[in-house]
Amino acid sequence: MNTKRFSKDTFDKFKNTAQKTLHRSLDQHIKLAVTGFSGSGKTAFITALIKHLTSQTNKTNLPFFDVIREQRLIAVKQIPQRALDIPTFDYASAVGCLLNETPSWPSSTQRINTLTLALKFESRHVLKQHLSPVSTVYLELIDYPGEWLVDLPMLNQDYQAWSQAVLKVLKQPQYRGYAKEFLDMLASFDGGALVDESILKQLSQHYQQLLVTLKAQTNIAQLQPGRMLIPGDLAGAPVLLFFPCFSAGEHSNDSQYNHLQSRFNAYKQQVVTPFYKQHFCQFDRQIVLVDVLSALSDGPDTLKEQEDALRNIVQVFDYGRSGLLKRLFYPKIDKVLFAANKCDHVSYEQQPLLAKLLHSMLHEQSNDLRFAGVEIDTMAISAVQSTQQKQVVEAGKSLNCIQGKPNNEQHTITFLPPEPPSHRLSRAQWPAQGFDFLSFAPVPAQEGCLSHVRLDHVLQFLLGDKLR
Amino acid sequence: MNTKRFSKDTFDKFKNTAQKTLHRSLDQHIKLAVTGFSGSGKTAFITALIKHLTSQTNKTNLPFFDVIREQRLIAVKQIPQRALDIPTFDYASAVGCLLNETPSWPSSTQRINTLTLALKFESRHVLKQHLSPVSTVYLELIDYPGEWLVDLPMLNQDYQAWSQAVLKVLKQPQYRGYAKEFLDMLASFDGGALVDESILKQLSQHYQQLLVTLKAQTNIAQLQPGRMLIPGDLAGAPVLLFFPCFSAGEHSNDSQYNHLQSRFNAYKQQVVTPFYKQHFCQFDRQIVLVDVLSALSDGPDTLKEQEDALRNIVQVFDYGRSGLLKRLFYPKIDKVLFAANKCDHVSYEQQPLLAKLLHSMLHEQSNDLRFAGVEIDTMAISAVQSTQQKQVVEAGKSLNCIQGKPNNEQHTITFLPPEPPSHRLSRAQWPAQGFDFLSFAPVPAQEGCLSHVRLDHVLQFLLGDKLR
Numbered sequence: 001m002n003t004k005r006f007s008k009d010t011f012d013k014f015k016n017t018a019q020k021t022l023h024r025s026l027d028q029h030i031k032l033a034v035t036g037f038s039g040s041g042k043t044a045f046i047t048a049l050i051k052h053l054t055s056q057t058n059k060t061n062l063p064f065f066d067v068i069r070e071q072r073l074i075a076v077k078q079i080p081q082r083a084l085d086i087p088t089f090d091y092a093s094a095v096g097c098l099l100n101e102t103p104s105w106p107s108s109t110q111r112i113n114t115l116t117l118a119l120k121f122e123s124r125h126v127l128k129q130h131l132s133p134v135s136t137v138y139l140e141l142i143d144y145p146g147e148w149l150v151d152l153p154m155l156n157q158d159y160q161a162w163s164q165a166v167l168k169v170l171k172q173p174q175y176r177g178y179a180k181e182f183l184d185m186l187a188s189f190d191g192g193a194l195v196d197e198s199i200l201k202q203l204s205q206h207y208q209q210l211l212v213t214l215k216a217q218t219n220i221a222q223l224q225p226g227r228m229l230i231p232g233d234l235a236g237a238p239v240l241l242f243f244p245c246f247s248a249g250e251h252s253n254d255s256q257y258n259h260l261q262s263r264f265n266a267y268k269q270q271v272v273t274p275f276y277k278q279h280f281c282q283f284d285r286q287i288v289l290v291d292v293l294s295a296l297s298d299g300p301d302t303l304k305e306q307e308d309a310l311r312n313i314v315q316v317f318d319y320g321r322s323g324l325l326k327r328l329f330y331p332k333i334d335k336v337l338f339a340a341n342k343c344d345h346v347s348y349e350q351q352p353l354l355a356k357l358l359h360s361m362l363h364e365q366s367n368d369l370r371f372a373g374v375e376i377d378t379m380a381i382s383a384v385q386s387t388q389q390k391q392v393v394e395a396g397k398s399l400n401c402i403q404g405k406p407n408n409e410q411h412t413i414t415f416l417p418p419e420p421p422s423h424r425l426s427r428a429q430w431p432a433q434g435f436d437f438l439s440f441a442p443v444p445a446q447e448g449c450l451s452h453v454r455l456d457h458v459l460q461f462l463l464g465d466k467l468r
Numbered sequence: 469m470n471t472k473r474f475s476k477d478t479f480d481k482f483k484n485t486a487q488k489t490l491h492r493s494l495d496q497h498i499k500l501a502v503t504g505f506s507g508s509g510k511t512a513f514i515t516a517l518i519k520h521l522t523s524q525t526n527k528t529n530l531p532f533f534d535v536i537r538e539q540r541l542i543a544v545k546q547i548p549q550r551a552l553d554i555p556t557f558d559y560a561s562a563v564g565c566l567l568n569e570t571p572s573w574p575s576s577t578q579r580i581n582t583l584t585l586a587l588k589f590e591s592r593h594v595l596k597q598h599l600s601p602v603s604t605v606y607l608e609l610i611d612y613p614g615e616w617l618v619d620l621p622m623l624n625q626d627y628q629a630w631s632q633a634v635l636k637v638l639k640q641p642q643y644r645g646y647a648k649e650f651l652d653m654l655a656s657f658d659g660g661a662l663v664d665e666s667i668l669k670q671l672s673q674h675y676q677q678l679l680v681t682l683k684a685q686t687n688i689a690q691l692q693p694g695r696m697l698i699p700g701d702l703a704g705a706p707v708l709l710f711f712p713c714f715s716a717g718e719h720s721n722d723s724q725y726n727h728l729q730s731r732f733n734a735y736k737q738q739v740v741t742p743f744y745k746q747h748f749c750q751f752d753r754q755i756v757l758v759d760v761l762s763a764l765s766d767g768p769d770t771l772k773e774q775e776d777a778l779r780n781i782v783q784v785f786d787y788g789r790s791g792l793l794k795r796l797f798y799p800k801i802d803k804v805l806f807a808a809n810k811c812d813h814v815s816y817e818q819q820p821l822l823a824k825l826l827h828s829m830l831h832e833q834s835n836d837l838r839f840a841g842v843e844i845d846t847m848a849i850s851a852v853q854s855t856q857q858k859q860v861v862e863a864g865k866s867l868n869c870i871q872g873k874p875n876n877e878q879h880t881i882t883f884l885p886p887e888p889p890s891h892r893l894s895r896a897q898w899p900a901q902g903f904d905f906l907s908f909a910p911v912p913a914q915e916g917c918l919s920h921v922r923l924d925h926v927l928q929f930l931l932g933d934k935l936r
Contacts, residue, residue, distance in 0.1 A: 197547075
């Protein structure tokens with residue numbers, strides 16, 4: 001008896017251990033990076049994603065997310081993160097803003113931060129089912145400032161090319177007014193002169209102030225170097241004290257120009273490259289949030305600039321995959337979703353136009369990326385709903401309006417949004433009256449629940465295959 | 469003629485190049501670290517040092533600094549620093565505070581920062597003189613927060629030893645009142661329980677708040693981990709979310725205790741060690757500023773705690789030099805000066821007592837350090853003068869008083885400071901009335917010139933041998 005019982009115990013133990021080991025290797029770890037240019041709604045997106053996964057997992061709420069429609073999701077909870085040197089995403093504060101009686105948008109991402117969820121689910125996978133019906137996927141969410149994203153294309157540029165690209169944008173009619181003071185100072189700057197710390201510092205500070213102004217006053221996406229906008233521990237370091245400048249001819253080692261060039265190169269090596277290697281190359285999947293409507297409201301220059309910025313970033317995803325040279329570090333991302341966020345700032349009928357417009361802005365580049373084996377998609381979404389659809393009959397005609405509380409206003413309004421274009425417009429095609437979209441505050445939560453538009457589609461695209 | 473002239477040119481050129489090459493190898497680069505516990509006057513010290521070296525270099529002002537007494541210092545100016553990722557010391561703001569009509573102390577060091585001076589001087593060195601009478605020493609000043617210094621001894625501790633040491637201090641009568649809430653929470657904390665992020669976060673935040681309170685309310689020197697006081701880019705990261713805690717027995721990997729231990733180890737590896745390797749081990753010379761008077765005012769516990777903190781730090785200087793194990797990284801510091809700063813808060817006659825007291829606090833440890841080949845000294849100094857000596861005759865007796873404007877007060881007062889002890893006092897030897905020293909604002913500058921006490925002695929000890 002004793003012997004038999006012992007054997008049974010041993011066998012159970014062994015089976016258990018074997019299952020655990022196999023199981024662990026089948027458990028998946030997904031690093032999902034959430035990014036987008038500044039103001040595109042990253043923090044609200046992550047907050048909504050956590051809220052829906054942890055406490056609103058029902059078929060009515062997320063019908064297009066397979067694991068939920070098939071009622072296989074058992075539980076989702078936050079677990080301790082692996083990286084100890086990265087701040088934890090402050091979910092409690094962010095969800096607090098959205099669940100408030102008078103809801104507001106959570107404040108924007110100033111640094112990289114992270115949060116890990118464990119998703120326990122019943123597997124449909126034959127092998128997994130055989131071992132145990134329950135699997136776990138660890139979803140590591142990484143939120144990083146849009147300012148860091150727009151720095152990545154600098155990796156492909158030298159100081160001269162970068163200077164030319166930046167100065168070209170600054171000289172465009174729409175931005176020239178803001179840039180005039182800096183450009184005037186630059187005109188009398190002598191790159192060939194012997195280095196003078198105080199002049200470099202002064203012009204760098206003017207350039208930094210210009211970036212801050214452009215960020216506040218325009219919807220320009222590509223403000224480089226991004227760390228000038230959120231310097232953190234680098235505030236005051238020479239690596240942030242440079243600016244774009246034309247050069248003519250060769251300069252000595254001790255020249256102002258060469259010091260600027262050294263600092264530009266140091267910025268790439270000491271700031272951008274570490275982010276690229278330590279974080280960007282480690283992501284499995286990425287969602288890029290784009291606020292197309294604000295760019296449309298701003299005018300043709302901003303839309304074109306946003307398109308250029310998006311293309312530059314797509315090139316970074318592709319960096320290292322293409323080219324004859326095999327590089328040591330390249331992104332391992334296999335799925336990228338471009339999402340036109342805040343889509344409920346137009347009527348339901350107009351939302352597909354936004355997805356099409358975003359698609360057209362990315363068309364050529366995304367083709368290359370698909371060719372390199374990356375699955376990509378574009379969608380129009382609202383991570384957090386901020387308007388209600390409303391039919392208004394005027395002069396016998398039914399109008400598709402939206403109803404919501406504009407940001408920083410007291411009262412709800414009904415608004416007939418202009419029709420967004422479904423493709424890129426040339427300057428000649430741009431409507432004379434422009435596009436005048438509004439920005440709305442989040443819709444108040446109902447019984448502690450947030451609403452969304454197509455977040456379930458997003459989840460299915462980004463996670464569906466890992467939760468089978 | 470042509471040939472001859474050509475040869476002469478070539479020869480001159482060659483001689484020039486040879487001189488330059490040899491010269492460069494004789495030019496010296498000195499990394500001088502300025503440190504001290506929080507509030508010891510680091511920023512004011514560096515500001516005064518730059519001010520005196522760049523614009524007050526005369527025999528009357530700095531009589532004990534050989535290169536100046538011998539009138540061999542030609543010029544000193546700020547040059548671009550080598551490290552591009554470290555903020556530049558903001559000399560302009562700091563000297564502005566001191567030169568103001570109503571002078572004030574510059575604000576404290578929140579991060580590491582640096583500034584490089586080039587000191588051009590006539591050499592007395594035979595070899596150097598032969599080549600050219602003019603040599604240059606590059607003096608790299610490095611200012612880093614006292615909070616980082618007190619973290620270094622953690623490198624020699626494991627989590628358990630560290631917890632015991634910290635909790636022992638917190639339970640001392642003088643600090644218990646502040647620590648009560650945290651200690652009560654800790655008493656009901658179960659280290660063996662399964663990890664719960666929210667509990668760890670809550671207790672860590674309480675511990676952090678306790679450190680902030682102790683820094684504001686007491687003169688306790690060793691508040692660890694120092695980054696909890698100035699988190700910078702690490703704010704909110706798990707590596708800063710731990711606290712001291714007793715353990716009984718073994719705990720599972722998933723236990724609260726093991727998570728705390730992992731974070732403590734990560735803090736050592738990811739925060740303290742990089743500072744130690746990248747900065748601390750690179751310094752050539754170091755001045756440690758100590759505010760002995762504030763500790764005396766605070767009482768015997770604080771003086772004892774400051775003494776312990778100093779000893780722990782001296783051990784770090786010695787770390788890697790001693791021991792059987794040869795370590796890869798060890799400090800290359802060859803001179804350390806411990807300076808009792810703000811010595812003019814007592815009368816001129818009492819100042820030597822301060823140097824003696826500091827010497828007695830360091831006695832045993834400094835012996836070890838000398839044995840390891842590090843030259844050390846103790847001095848009583850005031851980097852920036854804040855009082856005037858004043859003789860007051862009372863009842864026929866002459867009293868050595870000081871005159872100055874106490875910090876945050878409007879009027880100048882005349883003050884008879886208590887006599888500081890010349891050696892460590894046991895609790896029994898401590899005078900019943902304690903020590904009641906005052907803190908003074910800087911003395912207004914005379915014609916744009918700052919005054920000091922023994923800054924020339926400091927310069928001679930730290931730099932004299934390099935300027936011969």
